[in-house]
Amino acid sequence: MGDVTVGVDIGATKIQSAAVRDERVVGSFRLPTPLTGAAGLERAVVEAVREALADADAAPEDLAAAGIGVPGAIDRATGTVWSSPNLPGFQTPTPVPLAPDVSEALGGIPVTLGNDVSVALLGEHRRGAGRPYRNLLGVWVGTGVGGGLVIDGELHEGRGAAGEIGHMMVKPGGRVCSDGKRGHLEAYAGRGRMEARARELTRKGRRTILFKLADKRGKPRVSSSVWLEAMQRGDRLANQLIDDAVWALGIALASIQNLLDLEAIVVGGGLGDRLGGPFIRRIAEEMRPQLFVPERPPALLPTGFTDLSGAVGAAVLAGG
Amino acid sequence: MGDVTVGVDIGATKIQSAAVRDERVVGSFRLPTPLTGAAGLERAVVEAVREALADADAAPEDLAAAGIGVPGAIDRATGTVWSSPNLPGFQTPTPVPLAPDVSEALGGIPVTLGNDVSVALLGEHRRGAGRPYRNLLGVWVGTGVGGGLVIDGELHEGRGAAGEIGHMMVKPGGRVCSDGKRGHLEAYAGRGRMEARARELTRKGRRTILFKLADKRGKPRVSSSVWLEAMQRGDRLANQLIDDAVWALGIALASIQNLLDLEAIVVGGGLGDRLGGPFIRRIAEEMRPQLFVPERPPALLPTGFTDLSGAVGAAVLAGG
Numbered sequence: 118m119g120d121v122t123v124g125v126d127i128g129a130t131k132i133q134s135a136a137v138r139d140e141r142v143v144g145s146f147r148l149p150t151p152l153t154g155a156a157g158l159e160r161a162v163v164e165a166v167r168e169a170l171a172d173a174d175a176a177p178e179d180l181a182a183a184g185i186g187v188p189g190a191i192d193r194a195t196g197t198v199w200s201s202p203n204l205p206g207f208q209t210p211t212p213v214p215l216a217p218d219v220s221e222a223l224g225g226i227p228v229t230l231g232n233d234v235s236v237a238l239l240g241e242h243r244r245g246a247g248r249p250y251r252n253l254l255g256v257w258v259g260t261g262v263g264g265g266l267v268i269d270g271e272l273h274e275g276r277g278a279a280g281e282i283g284h285m286m287v288k289p290g291g292r293v294c295s296d297g298k299r300g301h302l303e304a305y306a307g308r309g310r311m312e313a314r315a316r317e318l319t320r321k322g323r324r325t326i327l328f329k330l331a332d333k334r335g336k337p338r339v340s341s342s343v344w345l346e347a348m349q350r351g352d353r354l355a356n357q358l359i360d361d362a363v364w365a366l367g368i369a370l371a372s373i374q375n376l377l378d379l380e381a382i383v384v385g386g387g388l389g390d391r392l393g394g395p396f397i398r399r400i401a402e403e404m405r406p407q408l409f410v411p412e413r414p415p416a417l418l419p420t421g422f423t424d425l426s427g428a429v430g431a432a433v434l435a436g437g
Numbered sequence: 438m439g440d441v442t443v444g445v446d447i448g449a450t451k452i453q454s455a456a457v458r459d460e461r462v463v464g465s466f467r468l469p470t471p472l473t474g475a476a477g478l479e480r481a482v483v484e485a486v487r488e489a490l491a492d493a494d495a496a497p498e499d500l501a502a503a504g505i506g507v508p509g510a511i512d513r514a515t516g517t518v519w520s521s522p523n524l525p526g527f528q529t530p531t532p533v534p535l536a537p538d539v540s541e542a543l544g545g546i547p548v549t550l551g552n553d554v555s556v557a558l559l560g561e562h563r564r565g566a567g568r569p570y571r572n573l574l575g576v577w578v579g580t581g582v583g584g585g586l587v588i589d590g591e592l593h594e595g596r597g598a599a600g601e602i603g604h605m606m607v608k609p610g611g612r613v614c615s616d617g618k619r620g621h622l623e624a625y626a627g628r629g630r631m632e633a634r635a636r637e638l639t640r641k642g643r644r645t646i647l648f649k650l651a652d653k654r655g656k657p658r659v660s661s662s663v664w665l666e667a668m669q670r671g672d673r674l675a676n677q678l679i680d681d682a683v684w685a686l687g688i689a690l691a692s693i694q695n696l697l698d699l700e701a702i703v704v705g706g707g708l709g710d711r712l713g714g715p716f717i718r719r720i721a722e723e724m725r726p727q728l729f730v731p732e733r734p735p736a737l738l739p740t741g742f743t744d745l746s747g748a749v750g751a752a753v754l755a756g757g
Binding site for chain 1: 572584586588589591593594595596597598599600601602604605606607608609616618688691692693695696697698699700726727729730733
């Protein structure tokens with residue numbers, strides 16, 4: 118029986134794995150998400166597990182179990198992915214038996230599936246920034262804005278769709294969100310919508326170095342590090358859109374706090390991790406005047422694992 | 438040992454009690470909240486317990502225990518009320534030992550305190566409309582707008598201040614709320630702020646029968662039944678303000694649903710109970726287009742006990 122558990126976090130652009138032994142990260146690996154369909158993705162997950170093991174100087178027989186965080190709808194009992202809009206090969210109405218397939222390729226070890234956002238919060242709650250708290254929100258600010266909740270020490274997933282904080286209203290009639298509706302948090306604080314807004318303002322004659330910086334790095338999208346560089350170089354449009362994101366996060370998180378009276382909020386995701394402490398402190402300042410109990414705000418924290426939260430959480434899910 | 442438990446719900450204007458035997462309401466009593474301070478209020482609570490017992494044809498020795506729902510900050514362990522802004526004699530910095538005093542006056546039976554809003558939700562969850570559900574929000578639409586949450590079958594009170602849904606943002610920069618801040622749900626859907634808005638519009642020349650109807654009934658405030666009568670008589674201003682309340686409740690409840698993926702939402706409180714089913718159906722319609730999973734909305738329900746929810750819940754809290 119092995120003593121290493123590997124967690125795998127499947128993202129739309131990359132697959133990240135982490136090997137965990139004795140509650141510590143002992144190895145990791147990252148590869149681009151293949152765009153060739155379900156079979157290719159399954160092979161990449163198996164590779165990510167093996168390479169994290171190798172990075173930990175562990176042998177194949179040291180592997181006890183694996184966990185996988187999936188951005189989509191899953192059936193945990195059968196280890197099946199029902200649909201995952203952002204993963205090629207997973208949009209079909211045919212469920213993909215991801216856990217059984219990966220288990221077979223790895224010699225029959227137990228493989229557990231979880232939702233990517235919930236799993237990332239699990240990682241932060243059990244091993245990362247959220248350890249001291251029993252009532253905790255995780256906010257993942259990336260292309261979209263996702264969330265996860267721990268209530269009384271347990272993940273709260275509702276009927277499976279809880280945590281959609283990106284689709285909470287912050288301004289009725291406001292900017293268009295990724296789901297086509299108006300005024301949601303994600304319309305202001307999701308990197309995808311922020312980029313769309315920047316393009317729209319550029320067409321109206323506003324100037325920005327955002328797209329030039331992205332081109333220079335050979336990136337098709339304005340990444341989190343491009344946002345950071347543009348801000349630091351004093352780009353007015355970039356700073357204005359980040360101001361709007363802080364404003365919207367302040368409103369949504371204050372409303373959540375007034376509803377749930379949480380102990381802590383962990384802010385992660387690509388943009389959250391990259392902009393880090395200064396960004397998180399500004400969100401806390403924006404929240405404070407809107408809190409019903411302003412003298413006892415929640416602790417606002419960066420993640421403990423940055424882009425490893427999901428992989429570590431997937432390992433925790435599998436018992437690591 | 439007695440077999441009747443009495444619950445008492447202390448409100449700013451009335452005290453309501455309910456006697457419970459074998460999980461059924463067997464008696465009740467109501468009296469106005471005395472405005473003479475803590476001692477008078479304690480006597481009134483004792484009277485409410487005794488009269489509910491008498492209404493149930495029960496003898497004093499049948500009383501097993503009593504529970505009390507208090508609109509304020511309490512210390513459950515000592516049965517003490519720390520502060521209750523709306524109750525005369527409870528605003529001082531001197532804690533009032535409400536449970537021990539009531540227990541002594543009733544021959545030493547166990548007396549338990551709870552927060553009024555949480556206790557009302559407990560009543561609905563264990564005995565009323567919320568029984569089938571493990572994840573449930575209670576929204577009390579009255580002078581203000583309060584809320585309570587059941588998560589995984591247990592009351593969620595956070596650090597003691599959860600459920601302040603009245604202070605969730607629905608329109609940044611919007612109407613002034615009871616706490617002086619702008620754009621909160623309660624600024625649109627709380628009867629107190631709705632009345633203030635009606636007076637403001639009247640001063641600006643708008644016409645309404647709201648205040649005439651209240652005068653005719655000898656009431657200093659526009660009560661829930663006055664709102665209902667004005668609506669039914671086609672008063673445009675009353676209908677417009679109720680439309681605004683429905684709109685604001687739709688936004689806030691949809692945001693909460695997207696966050697928590699609840700099974701059901703119970704809508705109560707003076708205004709919620711009085712306007713009833715048609716009001717609740719309109720809120721459900723307003724929510725639907727804003728839901729992230731519109732094909733699986735939460736059940737929106739009226740309370741099972743209307744203005745007895747709090748008293749029944751207080752009895753449940755005390756073991757009844």
